[in-house]
Amino acid sequence: MAETTTKRKAKRAGAVAPKKGGSGEELAIRQRSDARVERRYEPKPSAASNVKALALWAGAVISGAGFYGQFLRAEDKGPHALAGYLLAGGVALATGAILFGGRAARPIRVGDAGLAVEKDGGEIERLGWNEVTAVHLTADMLTFQGSGTSIGISRPELRDAAARALAEARARIAARLEGLDTAGLEGPADDSAGDPLALDPPQVAGLHCKASGKLISFEKDARLCGYCGEVYHKDGVPPRCATCDAKLRA
Numbered sequence: 001m002a003e004t005t006t007k008r009k010a011k012r013a014g015a016v017a018p019k020k021g022g023s024g025e026e027l028a029i030r031q032r033s034d035a036r037v038e039r040r041y042e043p044k045p046s047a048a049s050n051v052k053a054l055a056l057w058a059g060a061v062i063s064g065a066g067f068y069g070q071f072l073r074a075e076d077k078g079p080h081a082l083a084g085y086l087l088a089g090g091v092a093l094a095t096g097a098i099l100f101g102g103r104a105a106r107p108i109r110v111g112d113a114g115l116a117v118e119k120d121g122g123e124i125e126r127l128g129w130n131e132v133t134a135v136h137l138t139a140d141m142l143t144f145q146g147s148g149t150s151i152g153i154s155r156p157e158l159r160d161a162a163a164r165a166l167a168e169a170r171a172r173i174a175a176r177l178e179g180l181d182t183a184g185l186e187g188p189a190d191d192s193a194g195d196p197l198a199l200d201p202p203q204v205a206g207l208h209c210k211a212s213g214k215l216i217s218f219e220k221d222a223r224l225c226g227y228c229g230e231v232y233h234k235d236g237v238p239p240r241c242a243t244c245d246a247k248l249r250a
């Protein structure tokens, strides 16, 4: 019994959530302790980041040659006439690469808890699907906007993460994608890309039920929408999710 339950959950968690609203629609209601997963994507070097690396390398080589010419040549020869220029030019090139080369993209996570970006120092900034208010798409960036946070996914460097995020958003919070022109961009999400990670149960005590407003004092009283992660009190679960319209009660 336990094994079949685990298998069913793993299958659901591993695949992009099925479309809502079909006949025989599965109930999306979840317990807080139900297994949740996400996938972690490392940025891949893009053309821009390669140019930056090349400029850094060239800057180091040129300033190194300048340093040699200025300070390390045999004493009887003295500093080379061009050494100062090489040194200054090399340092300027490397500095320019650091200042104008753009920030490297950070690892992104996509899954049952929404989207997340890994910050410096191991901090993870999260944006739940239920917190997404708008989605923007440009040639370089797919951005999920919330009221206080927005998470941008660099399309050149995080192609698989962007495809996955778009596919999951389509299945979970389709209403937020209305008006977004994604023609030609929605390749199938590659299920083998990214590293699957198990998520800890969400911290929900102290939150209020989205439908009834009732305070959730105990974690065990919380119920979650399996699609968007919206939080409800067990006594206030509506027939359909107030945020994403998934069916929660028979």
Ligand SMILES: [Zn+2]
Pocket: 225, 226, 227, 228, 229, 230, 241, 242, 243, 244, 245, 246
């Ligand atoms: Zn929902």
